[in-house]
Amino acid sequence: MSSLELDKVSVAYGNIQAVHEVSLSVRQGAVVCLLGANGAGKSSLLNAIIGLIPLRGGKISWQGRDMTGTRAFEAVRQGLSLSPEGRRLFPGLTVMENLAMGAYRQTRGDTAVSLERVFGLFPRLKERARQRAGSLSGGEQQMCAIGRAMMSNPSLLLLDEPSLGLAPKVIGDVARAITEINATGVTILIVEQNAKLALRLSEYAYVLETGRVALHGPSKELIDDPHVRAIYLGGVATA
Amino acid sequence: MGQLLAQILVNGLISGSTYVLVALGFTMISGIMRVLNFAHGEFYMMGAYGVYVLTQYGLGYFPALLIGAIIVGAFGVVMERLIFRWVIGREVNGLIVALGLSVVLKALALIIFGPVELAVTRPVHGTLDLGSVSIPYDRLLVGGCAFGIMLLFYFFLTFTRVGLAMRAVAQDEKIAAIQGVRPSFIHAAAFGLGCLLAGLAGGLMAPIYTVNPTIGELPMGKAFVIVILGGLGSIPGAVVGGLLLGIAESFFSTLIDGTVSAMLVFALVVLVIIVRPQGLMGRSL
Amino acid sequence: MTRSLLVATAFAGLIAAAPAHADKTLFLGGIGDLSGQGAVWGQALQGALRMVQQEVNDAGGIKIGNETYKISTTTYDDAYQSQKAVAAANRLIDQDEAKFVLGPLAASGAIAAKPIFEQNQVIDLVVGAYSRKVMEGNPKYIFRVSNTPVEFIKPILTWLKANNGDKIKRVVVMNPNDEAGWDMQELETKSYAEHGFDLVAKELYERSTKDFQPILTRLIAQNPDMIDMAGSSPASAGLIVRQAREMGYKGKFIKIGGPGPREILTAAGKEAAEGVMQYIPADPSTEGYKKLSERFAKLYGHDMDPSALTNYDALKILLAAMQKAGSIETDKVAAAIPQVMPFKSIAGGDIVLGGKSDYGSDHQFINPIFVGTTTDGGLKIVQMQ
Ligand SMILES: Nc1ncnc2c1ncn2[C@@H]1O[C@H](COP(=O)(O)OP(=O)(O)O)[C@@H](O)[C@H]1O
Numbered sequence A: 001m002s003s004l005e006l007d008k009v010s011v012a013y014g015n016i017q018a019v020h021e022v023s024l025s026v027r028q029g030a031v032v033c034l035l036g037a038n039g040a041g042k043s044s045l046l047n048a049i050i051g052l053i054p055l056r057g058g059k060i061s062w063q064g065r066d067m068t069g070t071r072a073f074e075a076v077r078q079g080l081s082l083s084p085e086g087r088r089l090f091p092g093l094t095v096m097e098n099l100a101m102g103a104y105r106q107t108r109g110d111t112a113v114s115l116e117r118v119f120g121l122f123p124r125l126k127e128r129a130r131q132r133a134g135s136l137s138g139g140e141q142q143m144c145a146i147g148r149a150m151m152s153n154p155s156l157l158l159l160d161e162p163s164l165g166l167a168p169k170v171i172g173d174v175a176r177a178i179t180e181i182n183a184t185g186v187t188i189l190i191v192e193q194n195a196k197l198a199l200r201l202s203e204y205a206y207v208l209e210t211g212r213v214a215l216h217g218p219s220k221e222l223i224d225d226p227h228v229r230a231i232y233l234g235g236v237a238t239a
Numbered sequence B: 001m002g003q004l005l006a007q008i009l010v011n012g013l014i015s016g017s018t019y020v021l022v023a024l025g026f027t028m029i030s031g032i033m034r035v036l037n038f039a040h041g042e043f044y045m046m047g048a049y050g051v052y053v054l055t056q057y058g059l060g061y062f063p064a065l066l067i068g069a070i071i072v073g074a075f076g077v078v079m080e081r082l083i084f085r086w087v088i089g090r091e092v093n094g095l096i097v098a099l100g101l102s103v104v105l106k107a108l109a110l111i112i113f114g115p116v117e118l119a120v121t122r123p124v125h126g127t128l129d130l131g132s133v134s135i136p137y138d139r140l141l142v143g144g145c146a147f148g149i150m151l152l153f154y155f156f157l158t159f160t161r162v163g164l165a166m167r168a169v170a171q172d173e174k175i176a177a178i179q180g181v182r183p184s185f186i187h188a189a190a191f192g193l194g195c196l197l198a199g200l201a202g203g204l205m206a207p208i209y210t211v212n213p214t215i216g217e218l219p220m221g222k223a224f225v226i227v228i229l230g231g232l233g234s235i236p237g238a239v240v241g242g243l244l245l246g247i248a249e250s251f252f253s254t255l256i257d258g259t260v261s262a263m264l265v266f267a268l269v270v271l272v273i274i275v276r277p278q279g280l281m282g283r284s285l
Numbered sequence C: 001m002t003r004s005l006l007v008a009t010a011f012a013g014l015i016a017a018a019p020a021h022a023d024k025t026l027f028l029g030g031i032g033d034l035s036g037q038g039a040v041w042g043q044a045l046q047g048a049l050r051m052v053q054q055e056v057n058d059a060g061g062i063k064i065g066n067e068t069y070k071i072s073t074t075t076y077d078d079a080y081q082s083q084k085a086v087a088a089a090n091r092l093i094d095q096d097e098a099k100f101v102l103g104p105l106a107a108s109g110a111i112a113a114k115p116i117f118e119q120n121q122v123i124d125l126v127v128g129a130y131s132r133k134v135m136e137g138n139p140k141y142i143f144r145v146s147n148t149p150v151e152f153i154k155p156i157l158t159w160l161k162a163n164n165g166d167k168i169k170r171v172v173v174m175n176p177n178d179e180a181g182w183d184m185q186e187l188e189t190k191s192y193a194e195h196g197f198d199l200v201a202k203e204l205y206e207r208s209t210k211d212f213q214p215i216l217t218r219l220i221a222q223n224p225d226m227i228d229m230a231g232s233s234p235a236s237a238g239l240i241v242r243q244a245r246e247m248g249y250k251g252k253f254i255k256i257g258g259p260g261p262r263e264i265l266t267a268a269g270k271e272a273a274e275g276v277m278q279y280i281p282a283d284p285s286t287e288g289y290k291k292l293s294e295r296f297a298k299l300y301g302h303d304m305d306p307s308a309l310t311n312y313d314a315l316k317i318l319l320a321a322m323q324k325a326g327s328i329e330t331d332k333v334a335a336a337i338p339q340v341m342p343f344k345s346i347a348g349g350d351i352v353l354g355g356k357s358d359y360g361s362d363h364q365f366i367n368p369i370f371v372g373t374t375t376d377g378g379l380k381i382v383q384m385q
């Protein structure tokens, strides 16, 4: 049974159509990845799901509820959460305050539980709790962004390029955290340019090219797909 | 000389603290809504008239100050919902709307109260003489209240959920929205709170000076200078800028004269614009 | 309240405009600040026009020559700005076909509008407008109807010397930093010296100033016996008085400049205002003043500024000159003005025509000059010789 369902979703900025009738589904509890070159429309699609951009056409549903037309500030109540591209922390707020913002709609008791969980995932954040988010290193900022997204205790986590600009060691930490989060039952849709990482983490993958789904299938199969290898895995072609 | 310097400093801190109250609201509204509310001085004016009218009806000064400011804040919320929400983020349009509202509010005050100077009975009398420094009690009260209000405002922004959300919206409205913050609520609340602060400042100053329809123009001008000095949208900037302006004015006009003081303050602002275009404290709430 | 009054007046105007017998209409224009810093004086100007209109029309009109005229008036707002004063002058002349205008109040506006009135041969009764330039060049149609410091400063200082000369030696003068303030300061510097006072400091401050503490800290350090608020606005003068008292200043205050006893009292508060002396253009304790003040209060809902009485007298002089000339041709009316002088003010005392020695022509109305001393919230009045 699939839980996130996109049916012919289109997104446009004025006259520029960024996403053309994309349909995809994500099984509850799964990690699914969305691959594609820069400008393919991946971020546009995630932003549309969470309600930051209105749909030009199509339908979105989550756990059987119609989410089409849901506004950004209502999405969190439906269990949706986004760690945006480029982290987009509130730079003038402390780490703690950023996390508190993530729990804006939570009760005090739930916030304490969520905080415990986030500090469990990223112990570094606890050390940095009183520091301004703008002064964190790139890796710490990414942890804070994912941590903030987890503070609302989401059922669907949208991750936009979590590995962007991070050192390999930090990428490993983040990847481990993603796996851990998924292990607690959170459904994850992850956008990545680092296809190798994304395909390793996910069970199913969609490839977006100029706003359209070019290809999709189980991640294990796509790793061996010549087209994917040629374009997204550094051009190492199979014989 | 030391005695004179102490007096200059005290004078400057007290007048600066009232500048800060007006500048805080102006800068917060600008930071959160990207609207330069040039009608802010008129909310100050309304606060002053509020105290005048309410005390005429027999209310004590402090209840009148509080109720007047709350009414001004509520009126600010109404203005935000009716007018300003349509120009959020469009600074030029916002400016025009605000200037228009400023003219209308002044004209309304003129129609209702006439051009005459009105006086509000002072809540306290006399002068505190500390030997080297003397401070009229009513100014001491204004300074004390202003600093108290600043402190409350600081606690509100730092330790309350809505205050936190306001700072978040100022820094990244869209990202704040996906945390569940309803931007339109924050806009209305911030605008109302800013106006409430202006109303408090007007009500505090009403017994010190007189009340007429144009009394908002001067504090508005000062608030603008302060936010340029301190950084547009910056709360610490408004505090630092306001106190700095108060002390600089007091210093220059005591030791040189008022006109030179105005010129030097202007030169200071130009210098800041050139050296630190983002203002002394940068641009963030 | 004011608005409903306006509506009521307009309505009354409509009824009056449906004539049983065809009276002619005499139009009197006004230019004054109705919305800005000088709105108190602007309202006093508008009020004088309305009161004269009211009493003439209630009496069935005014007979000039063989005609009976009803009066109609309009006052335009110049917001104390010269370009708006010029626009108002043009509008009065072109659209309303005005031949007689009261105002503007601001010197800059009066100077800017002067050539327009002269060219169109329209009689302009200027009010306030302290600059010498208003009267320069022997204008034919311009009269200044209120006293300026040139007229009242010498009598006041002479009186002061005679009555307080032993107590007042060191004087400080405070003026706003603009053309009116500079003129005033120049005149006062000369006059105080001539009368044997020691001017220890001259201060020009920005007109927008409300916090005078820094300036006063410096001035009080000079140990003055008297502070003259001179060309300060009445509200500023009141603030100066109050703040100086709070800072422990024990000396005297005088305001030899634009009058505004009510604003001074309001801004200073009753306690601090005690003993403040100021130039006053009319004696508020007279019957004539009280009656006019009551009529003004009915129109505007608050006390009358004394300048309304000066304006009222000036309009009465104008009407008397028309009757004397038996015509409303401006040349004849202008020539008749000297013939109706001296003219009895409604508050008593004579208004005469002068100015030749100071400005080159006798186009200055010289009104009685008073000094009012604030006593227990009221004014104790002394007339200058
Ligand atoms: N705010 C915007 N305004 C106009 N065009 C945009 C905007 N954001 C993205 N685009 C365009 O939409 C297309 C898809 O962008 P995006 O969704 O960011 O791609 P990706 O995340 O896959 O790199 C691009 O052509 C991009 O230029």
Ligand SMILES: [Mg+2]
Pocket (backbone or CB within 6 Å): A039, A042, A043, A044, A085
């Ligand atoms: Mg992207």
